[in-house]
Amino acid sequence: MPKIGMEPIRRNALIEATIDEIGKAGSLNVTVAQIARRAGMSTALAHHYFGSKDQMFLAAMRHIMTAFGARTRAELAAARGPRERLNAIIAASFDEREFRPEVVSSWLSFYVQAQNNPGARRLLNVYTGRLHSNLVFNLRQLTNIANAHAIANGVAALIDGLYIRQALHNNRMDRFQTMGLVWDYLDLKLGQAGRMMKDPLDPSRLATSP
Amino acid sequence: MPKIGMEPIRRNALIEATIDEIGKAGSLNVTVAQIARRAGMSTALAHHYFGSKDQMFLAAMRHIMTAFGARTRAELAAARGPRERLNAIIAASFDEREFRPEVVSSWLSFYVQAQNNPGARRLLNVYTGRLHSNLVFNLRQLTNIANAHAIANGVAALIDGLYIRQALHNNRMDRFQTMGLVWDYLDLKLGQAGRMMKDPLDPSRLATSP
Amino acid sequence: MPKIGMEPIRRNALIEATIDEIGKAGSLNVTVAQIARRAGMSTALAHHYFGSKDQMFLAAMRHIMTAFGARTRAELAAARGPRERLNAIIAASFDEREFRPEVVSSWLSFYVQAQNNPGARRLLNVYTGRLHSNLVFNLRQLTNIANAHAIANGVAALIDGLYIRQALHNNRMDRFQTMGLVWDYLDLKLGQAGRMMKDPLDPSRLATSP
Amino acid sequence: MPKIGMEPIRRNALIEATIDEIGKAGSLNVTVAQIARRAGMSTALAHHYFGSKDQMFLAAMRHIMTAFGARTRAELAAARGPRERLNAIIAASFDEREFRPEVVSSWLSFYVQAQNNPGARRLLNVYTGRLHSNLVFNLRQLTNIANAHAIANGVAALIDGLYIRQALHNNRMDRFQTMGLVWDYLDLKLGQAGRMMKDPLDPSRLATSP
DNA sequence: AATGAATGAGCCTTCATTCAT
DNA sequence: AATGAATGAAGGCTCATTCAT
Numbered sequence: 089m090p091k092i093g094m095e096p097i098r099r100n101a102l103i104e105a106t107i108d109e110i111g112k113a114g115s116l117n118v119t120v121a122q123i124a125r126r127a128g129m130s131t132a133l134a135h136h137y138f139g140s141k142d143q144m145f146l147a148a149m150r151h152i153m154t155a156f157g158a159r160t161r162a163e164l165a166a167a168r169g170p171r172e173r174l175n176a177i178i179a180a181s182f183d184e185r186e187f188r189p190e191v192v193s194s195w196l197s198f199y200v201q202a203q204n205n206p207g208a209r210r211l212l213n214v215y216t217g218r219l220h221s222n223l224v225f226n227l228r229q230l231t232n233i234a235n236a237h238a239i240a241n242g243v244a245a246l247i248d249g250l251y252i253r254q255a256l257h258n259n260r261m262d263r264f265q266t267m268g269l270v271w272d273y274l275d276l277k278l279g280q281a282g283r284m285m286k287d288p289l290d291p292s293r294l295a296t297s298p
Numbered sequence: 299m300p301k302i303g304m305e306p307i308r309r310n311a312l313i314e315a316t317i318d319e320i321g322k323a324g325s326l327n328v329t330v331a332q333i334a335r336r337a338g339m340s341t342a343l344a345h346h347y348f349g350s351k352d353q354m355f356l357a358a359m360r361h362i363m364t365a366f367g368a369r370t371r372a373e374l375a376a377a378r379g380p381r382e383r384l385n386a387i388i389a390a391s392f393d394e395r396e397f398r399p400e401v402v403s404s405w406l407s408f409y410v411q412a413q414n415n416p417g418a419r420r421l422l423n424v425y426t427g428r429l430h431s432n433l434v435f436n437l438r439q440l441t442n443i444a445n446a447h448a449i450a451n452g453v454a455a456l457i458d459g460l461y462i463r464q465a466l467h468n469n470r471m472d473r474f475q476t477m478g479l480v481w482d483y484l485d486l487k488l489g490q491a492g493r494m495m496k497d498p499l500d501p502s503r504l505a506t507s508p
Numbered sequence: 509m510p511k512i513g514m515e516p517i518r519r520n521a522l523i524e525a526t527i528d529e530i531g532k533a534g535s536l537n538v539t540v541a542q543i544a545r546r547a548g549m550s551t552a553l554a555h556h557y558f559g560s561k562d563q564m565f566l567a568a569m570r571h572i573m574t575a576f577g578a579r580t581r582a583e584l585a586a587a588r589g590p591r592e593r594l595n596a597i598i599a600a601s602f603d604e605r606e607f608r609p610e611v612v613s614s615w616l617s618f619y620v621q622a623q624n625n626p627g628a629r630r631l632l633n634v635y636t637g638r639l640h641s642n643l644v645f646n647l648r649q650l651t652n653i654a655n656a657h658a659i660a661n662g663v664a665a666l667i668d669g670l671y672i673r674q675a676l677h678n679n680r681m682d683r684f685q686t687m688g689l690v691w692d693y694l695d696l697k698l699g700q701a702g703r704m705m706k707d708p709l710d711p712s713r714l715a716t717s718p
Numbered sequence: 719m720p721k722i723g724m725e726p727i728r729r730n731a732l733i734e735a736t737i738d739e740i741g742k743a744g745s746l747n748v749t750v751a752q753i754a755r756r757a758g759m760s761t762a763l764a765h766h767y768f769g770s771k772d773q774m775f776l777a778a779m780r781h782i783m784t785a786f787g788a789r790t791r792a793e794l795a796a797a798r799g800p801r802e803r804l805n806a807i808i809a810a811s812f813d814e815r816e817f818r819p820e821v822v823s824s825w826l827s828f829y830v831q832a833q834n835n836p837g838a839r840r841l842l843n844v845y846t847g848r849l850h851s852n853l854v855f856n857l858r859q860l861t862n863i864a865n866a867h868a869i870a871n872g873v874a875a876l877i878d879g880l881y882i883r884q885a886l887h888n889n890r891m892d893r894f895q896t897m898g899l900v901w902d903y904l905d906l907k908l909g910q911a912g913r914m915m916k917d918p919l920d921p922s923r924l925a926t927s928p
Numbered sequence: 929a930a931t932g933a934a935t936g937a938g939c940c941t942t943c944a945t946t947c948a949t
Numbered sequence: 950a951a952t953g954a955a956t957g958a959a960g961g962c963t964c965a966t967t968c969a970t
Contacts, residue, residue: 094950094951095950113414115325115326115410115414117327119942119943120943120945130951130952130953131943131945132945133951133952135944135945136950140944140945141943141944141945193413196410197410199466200324200407200410200462200465201325202466203325203403204323238479241471241479242479242483244463245459245463245479246452246456246459249455249458250459252409252410252459253455256409256412257413261451269451269452276487277486302931302932302933302970304932305932305933308933329959329961330962331959331960339935341962342935342936342964343933343935345961345963346933346934350961350962351960351962513953514955518954534834535830535831535833535834539938539939539940540939540940540941541938541940549955550956551939552943552956552958553954553956555942556954556955560940561940613833617830620827620885621744622886623744623823623885623886624743624744624745658899662876664879664883665876665883666876666879669874669876669877669879669880672829672830672879673874675833676832681871689872689875693903696906697906724929749964749965750965750966751965759930761966762933762968763930763931765967766930770965770966
């Protein structure tokens with residue numbers, strides 16, 4: 089039943105299917121046939137809409153990145169002050185809608201692929217860059233520039249590490265414990281930085297932190 | 299040039315070649331032919347010595363794990379006291395002989411494969427378990443049991459995160475900065491733990507920490 | 509030249525080609541490439557339609573068995589009385605459309621493969637069982653049950669022996685002499701059985717036997 | 719431990735191993751490595767002694783044929799009169815030392831291979847020819863020449879059929895029932911022939927027949 | 929006499945991609 | 950818009966055979 093205006097629907101179905109299949113397989117070793125079947129169409133149609141398997145992968149990666157960006161903006165909108173905004177940025181990484189084994193596993197696969205695939209690399213760099221500048225921008229208001237970069241590096245590494253451990257089911261922590269670990273790292277680093285800046289943390293903020 | 303006693307030589311050459319090729323490719327998408335060629339032999343011989351591609355991968359993974367274990371023991375032998383031993387354990391992860399892009403990338407690939415491959419999973423669990431118990435054993439002498447586990451989790455996640463960033467060349471830090479980041483995390487957590495235990499850190503020990 | 513409804517055509521072509529190639533080779537040592545080439549398509553398409561070489565072999569065997577079953581039914585439909593039906597069953601085995609060197613040779617290969625291949629074994633057992641019960645059912649009306657089974661065994665062995673000799677071109681007899689040999693065996697056994705039962709054979713029936 | 723005069727021992731071990739492996743596999747799909755391993759030596763040595771896999775197969779086939787010829791002569795030596803000699807010839811085919819599943823299966827494989835392999839064909843023709851002339855020679859003393867050939871054909875087909883059924887475990891009869899079936903066929907054919915020659919069978923002989 | 933070492937050739941199977949309809 | 954049909958290219962694995970020792 090050929091219909092008009094199917095393109096966005098088909099493309100979306102394929103992207104979801106791609107993420108699901110990659111997540112299930114735990115690697116990019118999935119066939120176009122698998123993806124197309126899960127999306128309820130023929131491989132020929134999948135190629136019609138994306139041109140190649142690689143493009144499908146990139147679209148799926150872009151989809152994940154875009155969703156992450158949107159979540160970050162949403163979380164940030166509700167946050168007040170730099171410390172809350174930092175927590176919001178972290179929370180966006182562990183949002184319950186995306187911090188599911190299959191999405192995380194899929195994300196990890198793309199992450200790894202970015203080592204050698206220029207397209208994937210470019211997308212990943214956008215994400216990495218945004219995360220870093222978002223963190224630094226807010227950290228900058230709480231500590232000096234050198235510290236801000238150092239802390240941002242630590243936070244980013246921690247997030248990646250927690251992601252990979254989640255993908256491997258090696259993570260015995262739930263979503264809140266996971267986020268808490270990162271927030272706690274921030275608290276400590278900022279506390280240290282604070283002391284180094286002779287600018288003790290506001291106790292009231294500490295009281296509300298996880 | 300048929301000689302006797304070639305088996306260990308060939309096996310070793312294949313393992314090195316496997317790690318190199320996987321590292322170069324950034325994934326397990328390498329052919330037996332590539333590996334065999336780099337190791338200077340035919341694919342048939344590679345199969346003769348390892349039986350299957352999978353076994354070759356597992357042997358390479360085991361090789362990396364074994365080397366890591368040996369380094370850990372060596373570092374630990376020179377360490378005095380729990381704090382130094384913790385630093386030693388961390389240092390073993392970032393030893394200059396192994397913390398090279400290709401080895402790290404290869405490690406990451408195995409790490410990812412462990413998601414679904416039982417053999418890889420088993421090997422990884424041994425590594426993960428050892429790292430955790432090594433950390434906890436020494437942390438236990440500096441803080442309570444709950445903290446020890448929590449800190450070990452954080453350290454492990456941090457190491458993983460730094461590894462993945464190293465593999466992606468996203469890590470602008472050198473080996474010492476990388477290690478320093480983890481040591482610093484330990485210092486902070488133990489300092490916090492110390493305060494929480496009303497057991498302030500010994501200033502003399504702090505003086506020797508990196 | 510992609511058309512729709514090709515599946516039955518392709519499958520049939522592959523089955524015929526399989527039988528031809530096996531018959532020509534005299535064993536199952538034929539490659540998928542040979543079969544596919546003879547059937548006028550790529551090996552990939554052959555796999556697309558049958559999944560594996562083994563399935564192709566089984567389909568070919570099933571094809572031969574089915575054809576034999578159909579011939580048996582056709583011959584039986586025209587037969588009157590148990591003695592004629594016995595002859596009909598035997599005639600079905602030596603039908604000129606199938607008692608050709610290549611089909612016989614192919615049949616023999618499957619027969620032999622049934623020794624260790626469960627799928628082939630199952631198919632063969634169906635054939636063997638049907639032949640035996642068909643024979644016994646009609647023999648039962650001419651002699652006692654023990655004799656019926658014994659005679660059926662002899663007839664079946666004789667058919668198999670004549671088949672193998674046909675496959676090896678060791679059989680200097682034509683189709684009618686071959687059938688005659690089995691019919692003659694039946695006559696003798698039933699004559700003997702008749703005498704043993706004090707029930708001499710009806711001379712009129714003998715007159716119509718070949 | 720290289721020894722002199724090993725050649726016949728090695729060759730024999732390889733021949734036995736070949737028969738065993740083929741019998742176990744139910745086809746000629748056995749590797750030189752399997753055979754060599756079972757014979758307790760390297761594949762290189764197997765090639766050294768036989769030159770090629772094909773030659774090993776032919777040697778094994780020749781071995782079976784030779785053993786059969788020897789048994790026939792032995793059985794014949796003890797037989798008195800044409801009828802006993804015919805029974806002796808048949809008995810040689812079902813000798814307990816050789817009528818075992820693996821030998822029979824191996825025999826069948828060679829039999830089948832003779833379809834297209836000239837060497838195997840030549841060997842088989844020798845066997846077939848000897849059996850036929852042995853049978854005809856003795857039958858000739860009990861019936862006319864045409865009958866003699868016809869009966870020899872029937873007996874040979876029956877033996878082949880019983881062999882193949884033995885190889886497939888489709889034969890529910892033991893060795894004596896199997897032989898009895900062929901002897902019985904002979905009795906019937908000779909009885910018929912006798913009647914046709916107005917030369918009734920000697921009742922005393924019948925009394926001793928199985 | 930004996931073997932470990934080594935490989936070329938080949939086979940089954942998979943899969944991304946294209947095309948006619 | 951959609952798909953069944955079709956294939957070239959490649960990859961993992963096996964194996965008979967050779968060779969230096």
